[in-house]
Amino acid sequence: MARTDGGTRITFLEEVKSAVTTRAALLVIGVLGLMIAFITSYTGAFHHPKPDRVPLAVVAPGPAGGQLVRQLDRLPGAPLDPRPAASEQAAVRQIADRTIDAALIVDPHGRTDRLLVASGGGASLSQAVEAVVGKAEQARQRDVRTVDVTPAGPGDSRSLSSFYLVVGWCVGGYLCAAILAVSAGARPANGQRAVIRLTALALYAVIAGLAGAVVVGPVLGALPGSLFGLWGLGALIVFAVGATTLAFQGLLGVIGIGLAILVIVVFGNPSAGGAYPYPLLPPFWHAIGPALPPGAGTWAARSIAYFKGRALTGPLLVLAAWAVGGTAVTLTLATLRRTDGERADGEPGDEEPAGGGERLPA
Template sequence: MNAPSSTAPARALGTTPAGTPWHASLRVAVLASLAVIIVLLAFLWPSYTSKVKDLPLIVAGPPAATAQLTTGLSATGMFDITSATDREAAVVAIEERNAYGAVVAGPGGVEVLTATAASPIAAQAITGVAQKLAAQAAQQAQATGAEAPKVTMTEVAPFGEKDPRGSNVAVAGLPLAMGGMVGGVLVSLLVSGHRRRFGAVAAYAVIGGLALAAVLGPWLHVLTGSYLVEAAIMGAALFATASFIVGLHGLIGQPGIAVGAIVTLFLGNPLSGMSLPKELLPWHWGEIGQFFVPGASGTLLRLESYFPQASTTHGWLVLAAWSLAGLAMLWFGPHRDDHAAADTTTETAVETELLPA
């Protein structure tokens, strides 16, 4: 009679293996429910708590004409007013993304400049100002019997023809954040060795950046800037997110994957400013969001497509900082080769079992 295998589980005849205790099962259900609530709040909270405030707005024209405009606009509490000497200076400020729009006073009336590509919400608020100015001018003209001054609208930075409302630009930020997260998770779980992981992340960033730029640019025409520059931005964003997750995995092991995903998707993405102007978010969260990968990359893509005169230094520095942090954690982390060690242990165990006794 053959002796029972030492690897067989010791189990009494007629019994079934015990399942997870009920209290542990209930704890998992509660934790899962809390996770769903956190996910909902992460994406809903910014828009729910936002309000139109502190939007940078230029008021240009002769001091006598702009004084009354500045007083009236400041009283609304929606704008952060900056004065400019003339219309040309106001346009430069908008093109460099130092303001969302401008109100220019001149001899023939008032011209309101908007930049829908900077933010449709901000443009809508500034359009509302133009409508109020036109209504006030009509009332004054009716009361005095004089001709009402003209109030005209001019769009300085519109969206592309294929996406006139900018809805696709706002949505593009989520797949970019998720793409970096997915790449980091797959490399962490499927690739062994920190050098090979670095190579896999770099290759993924190059291929993914070229592919995503082709879809959002030449194919769907969501982005209208240089294809190669947009591919570089997307590749840098994918590399920054993926290397950060892989680096966390190398630093603290498996929990690093979850931490990296939370930072990217549930913190960085809602604060990115892709859907809402950063000024509308409560406290300083809008500014803080620009120091995360989704915020930096989203702003870079918007600037490349619609505001080529604006500075892009901040965005590139943020992406570089996240990439370097991820690589440092990967290179020097104590768990950088855990997956390779696990594979070696598994192969050794299988070979031992196959050897004859």
């Protein structure tokens, strides 16, 4: 069928082309790809969690210790990565330093051993280690009693508050950057405008970091630990994610928002070690998680909340690298690229619509 518009006959195909432009169709296809990637990534990471080489200290007297380490190392599927420890105090110290996730303390005078875990680093991991060690101890005709040396807080029973806090900060970072970038064109027209946007992002990051830390701390009591430590971490996460988003947009325009979502949400969130810490994730997600902002942020937030700020250097360097890299790329692209229709004073011309969309006829 066809209709007339001011005397001009318009076919249905022309109506479709008018309603859905080629650019819009390509963006919809891109959204479909993101959706498929989202489903694949989350399902692939979470559908079959199992422990893989979980670091475990073994404290046992004499030759029995070495023999037990070898037995645990040969368990089917290699769920544990056992290593001897000189004493219970040494094992507890390694748990506090986050170099191991659990410790088995053998009682030489009885039949009940103790398994030390730290649910503050991930309740699902502690439960998985408890199940594996319990089965191994049963095969040795011994009992085991679990002792949580670093328990999650009363308002954080599953040790997930750190993860959700970091996810919120990441969402705030890329949404703020996206709004700043599309407010006057998807690509920064000059270096001055890029500096202003990065400065606005930095101010927002400071406020967002404080807001998140206050909500999970004094307001909800979900996380213990230093309020100022979480505040600083939150500001760094928000700025790192926002600067990365600005860099992607400077490189690819509006499509850069999709790339930011792909990196931070699709790949970053399921590999962050939130619901399932790293030793429970499949190899791909285990490998990429520590290098992405959600994973580095979740590890750092748990360290601040439950481990007195230990093992923070690596994650903070990762976040700093994203922040510095995003800033450098954003400024470099803004300096080198001049957008179409730019006026002499560096402002976009009247023909350039906000958001980098198609030009409208005069």
